[in-house]
Each structure stands twice: as structure tokens, then as C-alpha cells.
Amino acid sequence: METKQYNLTISDHDFKVKGYWLDQVDDFGQDVDYPIVIICPGGGFTFHSQREEEPIALRFNSYGMHAVVLEYQLIGNEPVYPMALEEMSKTIEWITEQAEARHIDKDKIILAGFSAGGNIVATYNGVATNPKLRQKYHLDQYQGQHAAIILGYPVIDMTVKGSFPDDDKVLNQITADKNLWKAQELVSSQSKPAFVWQTQTDELVKVVNTIKYVDRLNDLNVPVEYHLFGSGIHGLAFGTYVTQKPGKKKYLNSWTAKWIELAFNWLQMMKFLG
Template structure:
């Protein structure tokens, strides 16, 4: 069902919400009118499986759309319906839907990637490592990697470093050394080491400023993040776009 139309940077976007087979899950589609297929980005917001962080959602999608991406946001089960396996199923179903409707969505399935924030980063990493993943590239922002904070989140997850394999897509990771929620040595570093052990192309940016949960870290997402911004950490988005240009 179409819910609204936005005019953003000269791009007309149809925004729709599509129900997924997984209960209490849906896919927000930010479809930009285009005369040719565009790269696609599937956004997995954070929220500790207790909520969908809005700062990781629509404003991130609109920002990607303004850079010529078809953008999608997965709304997986949270709060009383939270379940790690169900959330993983929702992500997989979102990709299946996008690829099955690639022509009408004007998205190039060979340029379809995934990006996740915090707990959403854990889901993005997990999906990127499954057999026959449809993700061609991966972005992980201050991701949960190991189940060290399961008690805090109230859900049983897994150590996604154990899922990395020779077919894991090229991965871009960023975070902050100030992050005490997913500390670098406990989460990002082990995942980077796992990627390197399988010769997976990886780019890492660990910022000296910023913190956990800043989304784009600029004023656009800061307005829904208690004005929490960090100019230096906000460079991750430009770095990510430049990194994509280096991929085959």
C-alpha cells in the first residue's frame, strides 16, 4: 500500500510498506523513479531487538535514495515478539521479495547490498554469511557481533564470527573507540579477523570520536537522536560510497 510520496533532491519517491511472511515483519520500500535499474540497499535498523530505531530507518533510506539507490528498510519482530531467528527470517524474506520484484522496483539485483546498525548489524552480518546470500556487499555500523549483550537485549543470538566463510561478500565496518555498548575488541575486531582469515575484502574505520547509535551521525539523523551528532564520525557515509566504487 502506498503511504506517501516525497520529493527529495529532485527524485520522486513512492514509499510503500509491504508485509512479509514472517509474523510482525514488513518491508518499507523507498522506490525512486528511474529509467534504468539502480543499486539497492537493504537497511536493517538497530534497537536491541526491543524496538526499531527510527534514526536508522527512513532518514537513512532517504539519504541513500538521494545518492541514486533504491532503498529498503526491514522492520523485523521486536518488543514482545522479538526473536532472533524470526528476525533473520524477515531479512531473508525481504531480499527474496526485492529480487523477485527487481524489474518493477528498478533495482539491479547484482548491485544489491545490506547495511545494518547495532543489532541490525548482527542481522546483516548473519544474512551475508548464509549460503546463496543475495547481498553483494555489506555495511556494518557499530555492530553486535558476539552474544555478550544478550542479557541486556533480552534475546538469544549467536556469535556471527563463526558464520564467516569464503563466500562472504566484501564488507565495510565502522564504529567508535568510545563505544561501550559494542566495544571494538569484543565485537568489531574479532569479526574483521574472521573476514581476513577467509580472505574476504574488508574495510574498517574505527573513529576516535563519536559513540554507539549515531546512525548517519549528522544533524539529519541527530534530530531524532537527541541531537547526538559527530562531524568526524559522519564521514563514514562518504567513505562507504567511495568504498563501493572500488568493488568489482
């Protein structure tokens, strides 16, 4: 396996991605094109949580998928959106352009997002699959498209009271574009299939976020699988010792740790894996 960091550019803006590339297996006697996942970690749009980067990427590798971690735009001198949408499109195009050289199945590009990164993925799943919105947000200049998404405790509706961001100043730092405040309202029948999970006891992102998104997908007959676990804090990642903060038992949860196996089963059922 090869691990390498890259700098990508859109206009005058640079951002980083990190690739986790699978090697070909000599025993197979032929080359294999692997699916790939683009991972958007959480971090409240103020940092990129490393607990949701390499551990997640390596687990996807273990199931026969290349992985790329996208370090998307954070709150700063510029808002998160619409820059983050272009970063995702550029990353997909970059992957598509090297599909042959890297043995990537460009028809099986999966997006996975956690918490704030889940908002990036959910929003992109609405904007990038709608021709009018794709043009409005300048995504039509990029090639390639994703096939499905995986969301873990995602921020969906940023206007829900008592749920992240729950602060008008922060909300406007993320984006002043009200059209992007509610990812569920961007969903259309053209949006891609989704696997979604959250815990009922999530103290930062209210459960209504995932319920709204899943309901909208279901209403439009977009394939979706939803798992609402009965316990667990926000930001569990795997819920195992691999992503546990040292000495903090609240990051361990053997029930929610099953989400990753369920997600891989779903990918297989949807013919994106195996």
C-alpha cells in the first residue's frame, strides 16, 4: 500500500488530500480496479478530526477500497461554502483522471462524511446531482461523479434549535447562503443512495437531522439504509479502542461499533463492493 499527501488547486485556492492506495495482488493474475471512498472528517468546521481520518481510511482499505481523505475548507477568512463543494468536485475529478493509472473503478466513488464532514457530503449529494444547482455553484466545470454516500452522525439541518451550530454567527461563518442551510431540502430524485447512522443520545447533533434526511430520500424513492442506535455520544468514530480518546470510556460503545460492518454489507448489497 502507498500513502501520500497531495496539494490540489481550484482557482487561487489550495487544499490537501491524502491518498491510501491499494497495491495490486500478484496472486490474482490480473489487474483489479478497486472502488474508492472520499472521507470528510468532522471537527465542527474548525478542524479536521484525525480520529475520523486514517483509522477510517485503513478500515476501508481492508475491505478492498482505495481511500482519500479530503481536508475541506474550514471556518476562517472565507466561509466553508461554496468552496467546500468545489473542493469535493475537484477531488472527484482528480480521482477520475488517474483512474487507469491507479486502478480505480471510477463508477464506484463513495463519499463518507462524519458530523460536519457529513454536512459536506449530504449537501454535495443534493447540489452535485441537480443540473441547475451544479451550474449555480460552478461544479459543472469538473468531471466525474459519486455513486453513493455514507453518513455518520451528520449535521443536516443547520437551523435546528439546540443542535449544532445553534449560533447565528457560526452559521453565517459556515455559509450566508440560506439555500445551503438545510441539506435535506437539496435532495432530489437524482441524489445518490445513502447509508446513514446516528445515536439517539447524540448530545451535539439532534436526531431530527438524520430523520429529516432519510425521510426526504425515502419520499423520493432514493435507496437508503438507516441505523439509529440507542446509545452513544457524538463523535464515536468506530466506538472502539482504535478511536477512543485516552482514558475516556465514553468513546467506547460495542453496539454502535457495528455500523462499519453494516455499511460494508450495504455496499455489497448495492453492488458497490465485491
